[in-house]
Amino acid sequence: MSGQTRDFAPISSPRPRESPLALGVRRILRARSSRAALVVLGIIVLAGALAPLIAPYDPAAQPDIVALKDLPPSLAHPFGTDPYSRDVLSRVIYGARLSLLIGVLATLVSLTLGVAYGAIAGYAGGLVDALMMRVLDAFLSIPRLLLLIGVLVAWPRLSIAALVLFLGFTGWFGLSRIVRGQVLALKHAEFITAARALGASRRRILWRHLLPNLVSPIVVAATLGVAHVVVLEAGLSYLGIGVPQPQASWGNIIQDGADQVAALWWMSLFPGLFIVFTVMTLNILGEALRDAYERRS
């Protein structure tokens, strides 16, 4: 008993075991900030998903490369046009689709690798664990951007699938450490010991008992991971080694206007704001989820 006030925190009525996902959703819906974040992110995701229906123009079309290029925002082109006379709003909408898709897919790759690596290290323990952790330390100490730049420069002309893979391959280090910690903690937890005593197989223990307990850190890591990838992809595309033309991603729209930032300010501003809002909402949601899970435990 430390703070006296704690004694009087409401003793929540013991709920039937709630799934982590349901708990997360409930928490998100409760706070105003995360509800707002959900709405904003929802709009961006929806815009991306329905891009072909919503976008006013073909994002790659160059309707008139002389008369319609470099137009500032107007009613016809709310976000202006780019040096190729393409509609920036349409490109930002399609960019949402691509940037988020890359973010989600790369994060899925990271999650798979991270969970596998962390679970193996934690479960195996001993020398294997120590060795795997040292290797992980090394990975963690390479700045991700530099590593990606090294890779992308060595492998020129990457398809988007390869870009996703590389982004995913460089994003699992942090998560695998968390997973390992959880696995280590759970390995010695009573219910696992009980399951083992009852003769459950290793694999069964892993699937039935460990994984469900990993859901919370994974959900949090995934949310924040997508945010990170969105920023990274934008950075790489801005450097011209990310998404190739004429596909639109938020980063390469900015790149298209990068050498005339002052004159074509709308080309930096709008996609940039979309990045910021996406990342911001993902961060808000990730933190709401983390709070939810931490408070529970």
Add this chain to the structure above:
Amino acid sequence: MLRYLARRLGQAAVIVAIVATITFALIHLAPGDPFSAVMDNPNVSERVRATLRAQYGLDRPLPEQFVRYVNQLAHGEMGWSFSHDRPVQAVLATALPNTLLLMAIALVGSFGLGILIALIQVARRGSTTDHTLSAISLFFFSMPDFWLAILALLAFTYWVPLFPVGGAVDPVMHEYMGLGARIVDRLWHLALPALTLTVLAAPTVARFQRAALLDVLPADYIRTARLKGLTEREILRRHALRNALLPIISLVGLSFPALLTGAFFIEKIFAWPGMGLAIVNAIGTRDYPLVVGGVILGSIMVTLGSILADLLYVWADPRLRAN
């Protein structure tokens, strides 16, 4: 203490070795020989080619190349940068102080600013000020490094031309200035990139510090401090901050990669002649030894940064200091 340090340095060496292996693999697994661009380039002199061959043993089998490469690295040789026509370590040694200067200012600045923001927030926790500052922190936290740098450049060199467009000094006049003017010139060029990096890094600190302070506030010793009749402000500044600074110190180590990444874009956008710019240029010229050297040096910096943070932690926490 010394043994701990020795062990950490040992670990660091292992880490660097692994990084070196990864980067080596990276180059040699890449489709096409990344060195071919150099070796076949008519503009590259025979001497450089000979140096490269000797350095990397390019005509030898791969395992031997690897051994040779690691051996060179162990002796502090990172190869020959053909775009600069100098040893990689010499190029990086010239660029490093500029990057370190930028990072050091941003480190100090962002921690100062971040802690200040957190203190204001916690002193008024729950108020509109707190929420507003949280929102602003989150906004800057979510901003891509390059985007903020572009905006800063646009705003303060173009719209309101307060600062020079880039570089570390006035290229034309610097050599002809007196000492005082030179210092002013340097600071004037340093201001915007350093400020941008500070603003990029500060939100992380503020958010972390705010959480750490809020973690500390329910502690019994804070109640004790209140009991003594200290004002909330004194409590926050003296008792809470000192304790909440401990987790922040580990953030110093963790923030190195982020600072390095930030410095990378900022150096590119502000033409700041540091490591980041050297690497961007090396990417352009496919100066592989320099890119790899930069990646390895970056990892070394990150590793040393985390050791430094550990040492700081031990220094700051009396409970650890004794052991």
Add this chain to the structure above:
Amino acid sequence: MAPVKRGVLLCMALLCACVGTESSSGKSRGGTLVISTGGDPDVLIPPLLSTVQAGQISDMVYERLADIGDSLNTVNDAGFTSRLADRWTWSRDSLSIAFHIDSGAKWHDGRPVRSSDVRFTFQSSTDSTLGSGVKALVSNIDSVTAPDSATAIFWFHARTPRQFYDATYQMPIMPEHIWKVIAPSSWRGSDPAKHPIGSGQYRFVRWIPRAVVELAADTANYRGAPKLSRLIWSIAPDFNTAVTRFLSGETDFFEVLRPENLPEVAKHPELRTKQYRGLAYSFAWFNLRDPANHSRPHPIFGDRELRRALTMATDRAKLVRSVYDSLALPALGPAVRAYPTTDPNLAQIPFDLPRARQILDSLGWRLNAEGVRERNGRLLQFSLLAASTSKQRVQLAVLLQEQLRQAGVKVDVEQLEFPVLVERERKRAFDAAIGQWNTQPSPGSIRGSWGTMGSRASSGTNYSSYENPVFDAYVDSALASFDPAKAKAYFTRAYETIIEDAPAIWLAEPLPTVGYHSRLQLAPLRSDAWWAHIPEWWIPPDKRIPRDNAPGPTMSAPAESAGKKTP
């Protein structure tokens, strides 16, 4: 990296010297010219340099025997003015020229310039261990002899209209006593390369890589001191920064404005612009050989009809307007309008999208469901390289990508750094690429860039491997002709031939536009080198600003800081 016009290999020889100037009174001398540029000079050795910045600096520090006139007449010595050579005499058979070195000419270290320096320059420039592109350009020169210290005789293999041009234009003279102690293979990275000593009207002061190059007036020069006492190249990391520095007054001069900069310049009443005739043209060329097997034709571009269809599908006029606005004209072909031998009304393949589609259909390339043409399971798809450092070339590529999409052709734009792109081209490991030639004053360089010789010789730059003996024959006839009218007629036939063969889509001929501060008084801008007459530029004393009066560099220490830390 300069996104400004930067030649591929030919611009190595983009050199000139300065027109003699009657020295004005010492009182009006002074002032500093700060030139904004977006790239570092690569190497300050005339036969090895390849960037335009290096050419500018080299041309101020080094001199030629004689300099080409503003009319760029390359036939014989008409229009050439004296430089290091105060006079010259032709042999009776015209197969040798004896140059007499000006007795007052001195190197910046005080030694006199001698004929042995000329001989040394020729010998080392053509030394195969140096690996200079000059060797191919002066292949008509057999040898140079120095019968006495003031006379250098050039011996030629054959009588051609461009003997004199070859002997003077391609080779600024270098000091033997500095360079002979270094093996040519080690010139790059050597100390004199970073601290050049020449005989020109400006002497080298310092070079801080990626930041600044500074030259100072050589006040003791035998041709008199130039008017401006300092020249500074302020090197920005990219085009944008270079422009911003110019607009903010940090620099006085910017060499290649883009159309989008013009309104910005107009906002500054103290800034002026000036346009001149350039010698560059850009194009998208196709690799006519299979990148996987050079002995086979390219699976797509081997077909002349297809190439013509691609040109037909391209609205070149619109494309040029879009990228360059009024600062370029559609390219005529592999030639620029500034050549007296170029007919400005050359017949072109017209823009005709429906006809292009028809031709592609008739060749068996049918549209598939995705709107991409296909033949025997092969997609009509190729990669188009563009130098990422040049926004305009990237822009051209992306515009072309969309225009060809209209015809059912799928183009993948691949942005590469300039040196990497050149490397890919040199190895013929590409499908198509956006290129630009900054040509020499003589139209003869076309042999290297489009002729069979350029396709086969190892130093050739005809990376598209276009080979047509008819074209070669017309070019050779044109180059051998001393009669301007005849030469023009032959060139016209040659150009018509290559335009019909369409080894490239001819894109733009830029009209380079410089920006400068109004306090600067410029001399004429020469087509091949706007900087040729810098020694005559000046700033009136009443318009000078503090940086114009900076202490003379001759007495200051920074000269030593000029990148001497060479291993």
Add this chain to the structure above:
Amino acid sequence: MTATTPPLVSIRDLRTWFHTEGGVARAVDGVSFDIGAGETVGIVGESGCGKSVTALSILRLIQPPGRIEPGSRIEFEGRDIVTLGDEEIRDIRGNRISMIFQEPMSALNPVFTVGDQVAEVARVHADMSRKEAWNRAVEMLALTGIPDAETRARQYPHQLSGGMRQRVLIAMALMMKPALVIADEPTTALDVTIQAQILELLVELQKRIGTSILMITHDLGVIAETTSRVIVMYAGEVVEQADVDELFAKPHHPYTEGLMHSMPHIGHDQERLNVIPGTVPAPTDWPAGCRFRERCPYSWDLCEREHPPLYQVGVAHVSRCHLAIEPERRNHPHPPLVVEEGVAAA
């Protein structure tokens, strides 16, 4: 020991409620009692009964969402603490009223030397230089029986033993010779031999300085040893109050009875308290009527209907139990209405 002079502290109808998402937790719900000058008063009760919140309320150390409800009064030296300004209350804290906590480790700031922390009190309340305050702190530490106080003062909390740390807290509390020291379970975290020493020290110092002590504990042994008057709290209320001898001799409230039965020996651990079947109800939801009813072996319908007032049951002895009006019911106990799960199964 009835107070003839005005009491030092006079608490009337103290209500400290916590306004949480889950409802209003009425942790302290109408508590009234006095503490005389130089007197030692004990408050005893299970955890969650509101005794510690009462103590913190006296110092106004209640943190949001907790709040002392309007209408509550805590008179101290003629002023109402509830309505004092921030500055005035700070002037009282550590100076006129101080407090000793249960966990001496966590109550000390780990990053400062103990000497600094003790001296800080003097630096806040007495206009002392750093040096003077330090000397005073060392003096005070020596007074609490810390050997080699000069050296110990330069050490950090983690370098001291538990008993030593508690002495540091005591030194800190007595630094300004306060009128009232609140000791909140001062010995619970210590082992048995040290417990006795600390209690002895407290009593001794009280005599020397002449301060009043409010001893908060769940341990009737501590009460018996140190206090002269006892207040028993249950569910946010005072349920019984009497002089210590009277209480031990004639406990009236069934809860007090239960406490005594559960704790025959001095200094046993707190789990014994749970021997009273059932648990304290949730503070957000106190039952109507008697709050102890469900755990009480004597309860009858009146207990459900009517919230019992404090009945006078002896000289200076009050009890919040209806047995005061129907004492014969004490002879007919029945099993409690709510039985602890484990017990019920058996």
